[in-house]
Amino acid sequence: MQRIPVGFGAELRRRRIEAGLSLGKLATLICFSKGHLSKIERGVKAPSHDLAQLCDSALNAGGQLSSLISAPERSVDEAPLTDADVAVPWTLRMQAGGESDFVAFDPTSPGGGSVPASIVSWSLAPPLLESGETNSALPYFRNVFDEFRRLGQLFGPAVVAQLCIAATSALRGMAHQAQPAHRGVVLRLASRFAEYTGWMAQEAGSDAASLWWTEQAVQLAADGGDDELAAYALVRRAELALYTGDSMATVQLARLAGQQARSARIRGLAAQREAQGHALVGDRDACRRALDRGAELTSGAAPPGDADPVLGSIHLPDLTAFVAGWCMHDLGSPAEAVTLLGDGLDAIPAESRRARARYGARLALALANVGEIEPACAIAELVASHVALIDSATIRADLLRLSRVLNRWPKNPTVRRTLPHLAIGLHTHRIGPGTPG
Incomplete structure (x- = not known):
């Protein structure tokens, strides 16, 4: 409840009378109702800063009326940032339709299993895109993806994964608003962000998160008309098995990927992963056959620059x-x-x-x-x-x-x-x- 400043109403009435203005005349000058102004003079209602400034001007009070009102009490949402606020925990909940909710929590609020009190919350509605806007935005997101890949060469998952997750969510929301002709392209690009997030999860040491994000990528790609990422997901799963020393699973998953893949590149990557699985158990002949097959399949030209981003490693020259x-x-x-x-x-x-x-x-x-x-x-x-x-x-x-x-x-x-x-x-x-x- 807003506090009524002591003495404001009496001072306003004194200055109004000295200026020779009736209550109705002053109310007309400042565009407030006579009844509202009467309640303020009688101390029944608290004045706003806007009203005090208008009265200062109308009565030539030189800011004296405004000075009687203390600085407005800020709500929690309007409070200025302090050093402690910068370190508060926050969360960004991102919905499939593009809606997002940002909440920053008060670290000093009591725990005991209850949800901590929020300091600030912010709801973001999904984008409303006109025809053509989605298509014009895609080159920017494609450039962002390439930049994130480069960033992943310089820094760790703690930096890159968060950016990729936000971009995936933004594109997923855009897809719901996009025209049918552009929806597939948006979803396929979103799938690449999700797949790279899965790679960052593996680099961070979380195989479970890596698998989850890879499956999200497969679904997004499939919704966008691309079934090839499902085959590449098997190559990724074979890699996870390789790092755990499971040679049998590595070979089986890689072979399955090679059978499902249509592109020579994914079949080649699958053959290379199969070769690594054979090497784990010392099967030199099978390893060399798989290496030869992989070399032949991956020797072709890279896809054109305007195609979907290339799957797999792009930073190793050979x-x-x-x-x-x-x-x-x-x-x-x-x-x-x-x-x-x-x-x-x-x-x-x-x-x-x-x-x-x-x-x-x-x-x-x-x-x-x-x-x-x-x-x-x-x-x-x-x-x-x-x-x-x-x-x-x-x-x-x-x-x-x-x-x-x-x-x-x-x-x-x-x-x-x-x-x-x-x-x-x-x-x-x-x-x-x-x-x-």
Whole structure:
């Protein structure tokens, strides 16, 4: 309830009478009703700042009436930001139709299982798009997707995943308002954001979240008329099985992906994943056959620039050589792996930290296993510095293997200098509530 300032009504009445104005005349001058003004003079109703300023002007009071009113009490929603407000937790609930609700919570409100009090809330309605607006917006979202991919090479999931999730939701909402001719394109682009979110989840070490987002991507793509992402999702699932050491599931999922895929690229990626599965169990012949098939399928030209974004890795200049080197190492032939990987690290741009770290980890592992300790350690330190920034659970798995290999030379001064760097790279930096054990 608004507080009635003491003395305002009496002062207003005194100044009105001194100015020779009737209550009705002043009410006319300031465009308020006579009854409203009467209640203010009698102290029954509180004046607003607008009314006080109008009366100041009409009575030449020089701001004296306004000064009798204290600064307006701000509602919780209008309170200025403080240092504590910047750190408050918030949530953004995004609905399938494009509606969103933003809520910031009061960290000082009592807990006990109850929902904390909100400091500010904001509801966002879905976009209302005219014909043609959706199509004109798509190039911007496509550019955003490419930028997010580049950002994912520089920083970790804590930065990139949140941006991808918001973009996925925005496009999903746009699809509900889009014209039928454009709806499929919007949904397919949304599916690429969702799929990349799944990759970021895997890099963060959450296989469950990775699978969930990949399934969301499959559904969005299917709704947009693209069934090919379903085949690629099997390649992604095969990769998750690969990192858990499940060779049988890796091979089975990769073969199923190859059978379902229509494009040569997805069939090629599936063959490469199958080869990695065979390498896990030492089946050299099956591995080489799959590698040859993958090399043949992926040697074709990339899709045109105006097509849907390319699925799979785009930051490794020679993906075929990288996968072959990976397989040779797992087959117990690190010398062959070194030959295949060779100088490929230098061909990866400096800004592609994630790709350089992934490639470098495998190259350092192969070098260490052939006794090339000095170059292995030099690359290992580079990889560790990158992983500390990009937060990759998959590359940390290789770093852990590398650390164990290097520990076979505990007295080597280069190894002793490098191992602390690897320890920093293996540290996840996740601290606080909800940190995985």
